[in-house]
Amino acid sequence: MTDIIGKSEQERLKELAGEYISFSEPxxxxxxxxxxxxxxxxxxxxxxxxxxxxxxxxxxKKIACxxxxxxxxxxxxxxxxxxxxxxLSRCTDAGFRPENGKEGSVLLRVSAGSGLRAFCGxxxxxxxxxxxxxxxxxxxxxxxxxxxxxxxxxxxxxxxESVRIMLPGGQSREMKRSEMNFSYxxxxxxxxxxxxxxxxxxxxxxxxxxxxxxxxxxECKARARQIMEKRKKTQPWQFPSAGCFFKNPPGLSAGxxxxxxxxxxxxxxxxxxxxxxxxxxxxxxxxxxxxxxALAELLQKSVCKKFGIRLEREVKVIGQ
Ligand code: EPU
Numbered sequence: 386m387t388d389i390i391g392k393s394e395q396e397r398l399k400e401l402a403g404e405y406i407s408f409s410e411p412x413x414x415x416x417x418x419x420x421x422x423x424x425x426x427x428x429x430x431x432x433x434x435x436x437x438x439x440x441x442x443x444x445x446k447k448i449a450c451x452x453x454x455x456x457x458x459x460x461x462x463x464x465x466x467x468x469x470x471x472x473l474s475r476c477t478d479a480g481f482r483p484e485n486g487k488e489g490s491v492l493l494r495v496s497a498g499s500g501l502r503a504f505c506g507x508x509x510x511x512x513x514x515x516x517x518x519x520x521x522x523x524x525x526x527x528x529x530x531x532x533x534x535x536x537x538x539x540x541x542x543x544x545x546e547s548v549r550i551m552l553p554g555g556q557s558r559e560m561k562r563s564e565m566n567f568s569y570x571x572x573x574x575x576x577x578x579x580x581x582x583x584x585x586x587x588x589x590x591x592x593x594x595x596x597x598x599x600x601x602x603x604e605c606k607a608r609a610r611q612i613m614e615k616r617k618k619t620q621p622w623q624f625p626s627a628g629c630f631f632k633n634p635p636g637l638s639a640g641x642x643x644x645x646x647x648x649x650x651x652x653x654x655x656x657x658x659x660x661x662x663x664x665x666x667x668x669x670x671x672x673x674x675x676x677x678x679a680l681a682e683l684l685q686k687s688v689c690k691k692f693g694i695r696l697e698r699e700v701k702v703i704g705q
Contacts, residue, residue, distance in 0.1 A: 389425050389448065389467050398426060401438045405429040405475060412465075415472060416456035417523055419625035421674050422465030422704050431475045433589055437555060440587075443469050451703060452587055454528020455500060458627050462704035463674045473498030473527060479590045481507045490596050492546060497527025497588045501534070504593075509609045512602055513595035515544040520609055521616050522628070527588040532699070533567050538612070542567035544593045550586040557589060570632050570699055621659040624667035630681060631664055631696040639696055640664035642688050653680035678702070 390398070390408060398406050410427035413420045426448075430436040443450040449468030453459055456472070477496035481504070484492040491513055495504055501522050508516040518539030522529065529541045530548065542562065551557045566573040574585060598605055620628075631639040643649075643663035651658045652669070654676030659665035666677055666684075685696050 402428045402430050402435055412461040416459050418460055418627050419668050420672055421461030422463045424466045424470040426469040429472045429475045433478055436476055455524035457524035458700050460674050460700055460702045464705040466704040490594050493593050493595055495526050495591050499526050501529050508595055509605045512598040512605050514598045515595040521613050530588055531572055533570050533572055546592040546594050548588050549590040551589055552586050621661040621665050621667055626665045626667045627700045629664040630666045630700050632699045634694050643684055646687050656680045
């Protein structure tokens, strides 16, 4: 995998991202599935400036480059990714920065690389309401926006005011929520000049509108705990997974459809359909990415055969 990056290029990359760069990096270390092939390069830039330098270098060398968020909704195929995978967890220039809001609300600027858990925790500790639908979701704020993460209690686009994006040419600008096209578990960038040649902009920061709570910190924490406990009862948190594997078809539940076919507990190699929630494929015992994909395909085929519905993956699959 490293053969696409020569020795001198490795040295240059180390100059650009310091010690936070590794070569031939197993992605099992950086995804919640705890499996997957290697990335030729894995980088965790420490600032937006470092990120820009990395992206410029990759564009000049024509090397594929992807920002992978928190690795929570991602499966890297066993053959690995022949390019640079970037994690923005150190790239938190904005941190959590309250800005002026209207009466009763607060605008909070958050770095895209911040974890969703840290974002929810900050809100709860500061008696701010609005993140309830995001409680317990792993991954990063940027990744959460990219796939419009959420639960039955709401999704991230419900509280989003704007984002700061970096365009493929390197310029950055603020973009209002109203300019963005969100739907269930998806964000479709409006075409005009935003995603030329199919290249996507990068989310650097986001501004959320949260409501000041009338409850005490203790009450806010207790409510958050209650939501999390309910989720833990119905979802298999003790095994590595990527959360729900498929999107729900309109008006239906993918988990319910799979469950109705008696497929809970079904295995392919080390991958298993969770017995707790059928839309979770769990890494039960050293599952490979191929095991997971084989099981997913079996589920898609079974659901299609019985109900005529094609389940669409929520999990992003990259690599070869
Ligand atoms: N159900 C079954 N069997 C199962 C799973 C579910 O019969 O194995 C039934 C449940 O009893 C319920 C219905 O299906 O009547 C819906 O189930 P659930 O409430 O668990 O919700 P879901 O639609 O399966 C969605 C999100 C979850 C989120 C939960 C809770 C999707 C794909 N999933 O699941 O999000 O946590 O609601 O709000 O939208 C994720 O996206 O990764 C994720 C975990």
